[in-house]
Amino acid sequence: MSQNDNGACNSYDPSKCPTVSEMLSRLGDKWTVLVIMMLRDGPKRFSELKRDVVGISQRMLTLTLRALERDGVVRRTVFTTVPPSVEYELTDLGQSFAEPIVSLGSWVFSNHMTIQKARREFDARHQDGRAGQKLVRIG
Amino acid sequence: MSQNDNGACNSYDPSKCPTVSEMLSRLGDKWTVLVIMMLRDGPKRFSELKRDVVGISQRMLTLTLRALERDGVVRRTVFTTVPPSVEYELTDLGQSFAEPIVSLGSWVFSNHMTIQKARREFDARHQDGRAGQKLVRIG
DNA sequence: CAGAATCCCCCCGGATACTG
DNA sequence: CAGTATCCGGGGGGATTCTG
Numbered sequence: 001m002s003q004n005d006n007g008a009c010n011s012y013d014p015s016k017c018p019t020v021s022e023m024l025s026r027l028g029d030k031w032t033v034l035v036i037m038m039l040r041d042g043p044k045r046f047s048e049l050k051r052d053v054v055g056i057s058q059r060m061l062t063l064t065l066r067a068l069e070r071d072g073v074v075r076r077t078v079f080t081t082v083p084p085s086v087e088y089e090l091t092d093l094g095q096s097f098a099e100p101i102v103s104l105g106s107w108v109f110s111n112h113m114t115i116q117k118a119r120r121e122f123d124a125r126h127q128d129g130r131a132g133q134k135l136v137r138i139g
Numbered sequence: 140m141s142q143n144d145n146g147a148c149n150s151y152d153p154s155k156c157p158t159v160s161e162m163l164s165r166l167g168d169k170w171t172v173l174v175i176m177m178l179r180d181g182p183k184r185f186s187e188l189k190r191d192v193v194g195i196s197q198r199m200l201t202l203t204l205r206a207l208e209r210d211g212v213v214r215r216t217v218f219t220t221v222p223p224s225v226e227y228e229l230t231d232l233g234q235s236f237a238e239p240i241v242s243l244g245s246w247v248f249s250n251h252m253t254i255q256k257a258r259r260e261f262d263a264r265h266q267d268g269r270a271g272q273k274l275v276r277i278g
Numbered sequence: 279c280a281g282a283a284t285c286c287c288c289c290c291g292g293a294t295a296c297t298g
Numbered sequence: 299c300a301g302t303a304t305c306c307g308g309g310g311g312g313a314t315t316c317t318g
Contacts, residue, residue: 115210118211119209122209282318283316
């Protein structure tokens with residue numbers, strides 16, 4: 001985070017608003033977006049999420065859900081049955097948050113061909129002789 | 140990433156589309172969004188960006204810009220002057236990408252108060268007695 | 279079933295110094 | 299000015315094991 005420990009936000013300068021950059025970087029854990037998209041259809045149980053979000057570990061699922069719950073985006077409901085089950089669902093805040101999230105995901109999905117093409121061209125342009133400035137191997 | 144190494148995307152399942160999750164996780168480096176928002180107003184030079192994106196190191200700025208250039212989102216133009224200057228600007232693809240990005244940033248900005256309140260309540264709820272399931276128990 | 283706890287590796291990313 | 303190269307510490311996150 002930035003210098004400011006309290007989340008005070010005076011100007012519309014994201015870099016000066018800790019909460020904004022925190023929330024944005026939360027998307028980057030790469031699981032948050034997927035989890036939120038999964039929850040759009042309605043409540044889901046822990047094991048459902050774990051099954052549907054391919055590749056996520058239970059640890060990361062737990063951490064992701066906990067963070068979202070803390071932000072008031074997700075509501076957690078425990079059913080004291082045997083065996084126990086827990087349901088997760090988007091709050092109203094979460095629903096409204098899901099909108100820009102989905103827009104973003106949709107954009108990426110519908111443009112990923114273009115992106116991949118651009119990447120291939122970039123790589124071809126930079127690996128052979130000319131001006132080959134490799135920084136770090138990407139991908 | 141997932142099992143699939145090539146970026147093939149068959150179904151509308153983000154978790155099965157490497158490119159989608161890669162692009163989404165790129166937002167999480169926490170600089171990408173800020174850089175893109177800065178470039179919305181028009182072309183900017185390297186040093187301008189470094190000055191405006193508060194807290195970013197030249198290393199991270201370079202890496203972020205390089206990645207965005209590779210994705211075809213940003214165009215890099217070198218002017219062989221003395222001293223040299225380099226301009227960065229959004230491509231058409233980048234402009235369209237900026238839209239959902241901005242939506243996201245705006246949402247976070249206009250809801251950060253609610254989020255902070257939710258966090259405080261969550262923390263208060265979980266540190267004292269009540270069903271206190273704290274994740275990390277220190278000491 | 280839904281987690282919590284522990285171990286441990288990797289890489290992100292900051293700081294610093296050097297170039298064309 | 300606009301990078302590049304190198305060192306290095308902290309933490310993100312996977313795999314595994316244990317519990318109510």
